[in-house]
Amino acid sequence: MNSSIRLAELLTRIADIGRDPTSGGYRRFAYTQEDAQLREFFAATASRLGLAVSVDAAYNQWAWWGDPDRDPAQNLVLGSHLDSVPSGGALDGPLGVLSALVAVESLLDQGFQPKAAIGIVNFSDEEGARFGVACLGSRVLTGETSSEQLAQLRDYDGVPFDEVIARAGVAPLGRDDQTLARIGRFVELHIEQGHQLIELGAPLGLASFIWPHGRWSTVITGVPNHAGTTRLAERDDPLCKAARFILELTDLAITHDAIATCGKVVVDPNAVNAIAAAVHLWVDARAADPGVLDRLAGDITELAVGYGAHLVNESLTPKTTFSSSLNAAIGSLLGHPPVISTGAGHDAGILASHGVPAAMLFVRNPTGVSHAPNEAATREDMGLGVEALITTVRGLTT
Ligand code: GLV
Ligand code: MN
Ligand code: MN
Ligand code: MN
Numbered sequence: 001m002n003s004s005i006r007l008a009e010l011l012t013r014i015a016d017i018g019r020d021p022t023s024g025g026y027r028r029f030a031y032t033q034e035d036a037q038l039r040e041f042f043a044a045t046a047s048r049l050g051l052a053v054s055v056d057a058a059y060n061q062w063a064w065w066g067d068p069d070r071d072p073a074q075n076l077v078l079g080s081h082l083d084s085v086p087s088g089g090a091l092d093g094p095l096g097v098l099s100a101l102v103a104v105e106s107l108l109d110q111g112f113q114p115k116a117a118i119g120i121v122n123f124s125d126e127e128g129a130r131f132g133v134a135c136l137g138s139r140v141l142t143g144e145t146s147s148e149q150l151a152q153l154r155d156y157d158g159v160p161f162d163e164v165i166a167r168a169g170v171a172p173l174g175r176d177d178q179t180l181a182r183i184g185r186f187v188e189l190h191i192e193q194g195h196q197l198i199e200l201g202a203p204l205g206l207a208s209f210i211w212p213h214g215r216w217s218t219v220i221t222g223v224p225n226h227a228g229t230t231r232l233a234e235r236d237d238p239l240c241k242a243a244r245f246i247l248e249l250t251d252l253a254i255t256h257d258a259i260a261t262c263g264k265v266v267v268d269p270n271a272v273n274a275i276a277a278a279v280h281l282w283v284d285a286r287a288a289d290p291g292v293l294d295r296l297a298g299d300i301t302e303l304a305v306g307y308g309a310h311l312v313n314e315s316l317t318p319k320t321t322f323s324s325s326l327n328a329a330i331g332s333l334l335g336h337p338p339v340i341s342t343g344a345g346h347d348a349g350i351l352a353s354h355g356v357p358a359a360m361l362f363v364r365n366p367t368g369v370s371h372a373p374n375e376a377a378t379r380e381d382m383g384l385g386v387e388a389l390i391t392t393v394r395g396l397t398t
Pocket of ligand 4: 127347
């Protein structure tokens, strides 16, 4: 069976997990029933291939072909994540995990005998949809997020982190140096989240670096009152102020040649016939250049002050450059695909910032859309992605 058919078959097997039939979007959050089903699928599929399946101290799932402790620096790890943003697409995450499973299955069929152990990882909670911190599995694994910091987290329902995982039957998490040491080299295949490969007319690309990015939150307050009896001139409506804040924020980002998004607001109390008391806003800002992001963040902080609000930083991810030697090796194996930067965060970036030689392979996305239901890739391009992983594994472990 060829790779693209195998991949399509695996995508079909998880197609109904967490899918909203109306929008076609996925809701696959960490430590939920959907997450458990996806993890069961990963374990069952990897076990069927004869791989040794395990879970690390940060709740990431692993499948190994060969002994990962024999010569850890030579190990080659593939993979990505299976969770999603709210109403996410089918491919952000799963494409990387499923392509890795198909690549390994093909290599086994071909009788390939790698000289290094090959791992496949399903990183937990990459999108940060549940607790607000992206790449939580790799951040905990590397020790970047400590147990103390985990204990401070609350999920979207206000439930403390420790309680969420206890309810899911998961033991307390912590850094895992032994697992980290096993990631000799990491290659994450991912759907492209933009138009660059379409514009370049290329099915695949390699990543140069991840833009520095951060998340902030703030609360704009007002005076709650009756929607029918309060004169417009006498109102202090926080939602009107929030609307202006968002527009000004966008203008600031344009001025800095950067990107800023307010994709999440919570209106308190959110009643149709009442002027709100407060609006909670979350800001995501990114720029290719760290200095630009710093200046933009400073300007947004000042902007918030003008609205009587205080901007709180929730996470900051520095610019992360992928391994030039790994990129050079993969580039020559794959006939030098284009090299592009990305504004999206990934576990590969977290690993790279902790000294792991890491690279990313992007698969062309004809809609250019991601973090939304109509994210796409052609079957042919996805097949080329799997073939690229096979070539990479052969080239790097022979
Ligand atoms: C994660 O995908 C992010 O870049 O927000
Ligand atoms: Mn994503
Ligand atoms: Mn992703
Ligand atoms: Mn991501």
